[in-house]
Amino acid sequence: MIARAFLRFTKRAPVIDTDTDLAAAGGLLTVDLDAVAANYGMLRAEAAGAEVAAVVKANAYGLGMGPVARRLADEGCGTFFVADANEGAALRALLADVLPDAGIYVLNGLFPGAAGFYADHGLAPCLASLAEAAEWRAAAGDGSLPAALHFDTGMNRLGMNEGDAAALAAEGALTEGIDVRLIMSHLACSDEAGNPMNARQLTRFKALREGLAKRFPKARASLANSGGIYLGKDYHFDLVRPGVSLYGGSPFTGRANPFRPAVTVEARVLAVREMGPEETAGYGATWAAGRPARLAVLAAGYADGYMRALSAPRNPGDNSGYENGGQVRIAGYTAPVAGRVSMDMLIVDVSGLPEGAVKRGDMAELIGPHITVDEVGLKAGTLGYEILTSMGNRYMRVYLSGGGRV
Ligand SMILES: *Cc1c(COP(=O)(O)O)cnc(C)c1O
Numbered sequence: 001m002i003a004r005a006f007l008r009f010t011k012r013a014p015v016i017d018t019d020t021d022l023a024a025a026g027g028l029l030t031v032d033l034d035a036v037a038a039n040y041g042m043l044r045a046e047a048a049g050a051e052v053a054a055v056v057k058a059n060a061y062g063l064g065m066g067p068v069a070r071r072l073a074d075e076g077c078g079t080f081f082v083a084d085a086n087e088g089a090a091l092r093a094l095l096a097d098v099l100p101d102a103g104i105y106v107l108n109g110l111f112p113g114a115a116g117f118y119a120d121h122g123l124a125p126c127l128a129s130l131a132e133a134a135e136w137r138a139a140a141g142d143g144s145l146p147a148a149l150h151f152d153t154g155m156n157r158l159g160m161n162e163g164d165a166a167a168l169a170a171e172g173a174l175t176e177g178i179d180v181r182l183i184m185s186h187l188a189c190s191d192e193a194g195n196p197m198n199a200r201q202l203t204r205f206k207a208l209r210e211g212l213a214k215r216f217p218k219a220r221a222s223l224a225n226s227g228g229i230y231l232g233k234d235y236h237f238d239l240v241r242p243g244v245s246l247y248g249g250s251p252f253t254g255r256a257n258p259f260r261p262a263v264t265v266e267a268r269v270l271a272v273r274e275m276g277p278e279e280t281a282g283y284g285a286t287w288a289a290g291r292p293a294r295l296a297v298l299a300a301g302y303a304d305g306y307m308r309a310l311s312a313p314r315n316p317g318d319n320s321g322y323e324n325g326g327q328v329r330i331a332g333y334t335a336p337v338a339g340r341v342s343m344d345m346l347i348v349d350v351s352g353l354p355e356g357a358v359k360r361g362d363m364a365e366l367i368g369p370h371i372t373v374d375e376v377g378l379k380a381g382t383l384g385y386e387i388l389t390s391m392g393n394r395y396m397r398v399y400l401s402g403g404g405r406v
Contacts, residue, residue, distance in 0.1 A: 020396055026299030028266045029395035031063045033071040035262040039246050040075050047229050050236040053079035055243030057087060062391040063247055063263060066094040067399045079103040081241055085114055088123040105148055109158060115139035126150040128158040133174060140177030148182035153204040155188040165208050169215045180216045183209055190227030191253040198231055226251030249384035250374045264368035267300035272358055281347050282339025286313055293351045296358050301344045305390035306366060309380040311340040326379050329365035331357040
């Protein structure tokens with residue numbers, strides 16, 4: 001495994017900064033930027049003809065916005081989407097030396113009283129109401145400020161409606177001073193190719209776009225997130241907005257994930273212990289083997305995003321055994337979680353492994369080439385997106401590029 005090779009290779013080298021040390025790290029989060037680049041390339045091929053922007057909100061889904069955005073800029077990505085303006089300002093600074101004129105759109109729209117901040121950092125809000133448009137127009141004064149117009153086509157989350165679109169089409173004054181670069185909407189069910197909601201939203205989006213074409217002849221159109229890109233050419237328009245697929249997570253339900261995993265999370269083995277047949281392990285004494293057991297205690301818990309829902313059993317008296325619990329890869333074997341996941345630790349049952357296979361100080365894979373982020377999500381009763389964005393700040397982070405560490 002990449003990260004383990006790195007561990008040997010850099011035993012003495014100072015890592016990341018002077019206050020942290022690999023030998024002292026409880027967990028290691030390795031981000032493979034080459035995999036992110038490869039995924040970006042796949043999306044480009046799939047959406048050929050459209051610009052492929054990158055959604056880097058929530059710290060690039062937990063992978064780290066700076067290294068991810070800079071690598072994508074290297075790959076030719078010129079447009080980015082964040083959730084709020086503070087993320088946008090951080091991204092603007094992170095790209096200042098490599099891509100100073102990157103397009104940065106703020107998905108959550110314009111917050112009251114914040115227009116000056118957006119303008120100072122060169123951020124384009126995805127305007128989701130006529131009130132937001134009015135505030136942005138006021139901030140533009142006699143000049144011009146860039147924006148997207150965000151329309152709702154059925155998800156009922158953010159966006160203007162058909163009535164707003166008609167008003168915008170009829171009255172140029174509503175967008176005077178606004179350089180409308182993008183007309184966008186968002187799909188609710190793009191993970192399911194067979195869901196009729198997709199076609200309904202597509203129809204509504206096309207009609208909105210046609211109604212606004214005269215007023216905003218230069219505006220481009222954008223509908224698809226990762227899943228939307230795979231619904232076919234009709235969904236691509238001028239610009240697509242993938243997020244999770246760049247990071248190796250699956251944007252699909254019930255279909256194989258073609259993307260390269262970009263994240264490996266490993267936790268250190270703190271102790272290996274033997275447990276008697278009458279004993280229990282972990283908080284709540286919920287786990288009993290009824291036989292002698294060998295346990296490995298790992299240095300990651302729910303504070304690191306290894307969710308408590310991955311406990312086995314999940315509830316006392318639950319007889320599902322290991323069914324719903326997490327699994328880790330350790331010493332070349334798969335081992336199940338035993339008992340409740342604690343804040344900083346978890347216990348796994350390594351009784352099935354050869355004696356001596358696991359030692360104190362070893363690293364166990366929680367997410368990576370053997371245990372996909374989507375499998376972990378499924379076990380935790382959620383999805384890969386939430387597992388990625390929950391990874392926590394305690395891991396030592398390592399970025400790989402061109403086969404080496406950066
Ligand atoms: C998060 C988000 C995306 C990216 O979605 P993925 O499913 O991660 O590709 C695109 N557009 C909007 C509006 C979003 O909120």
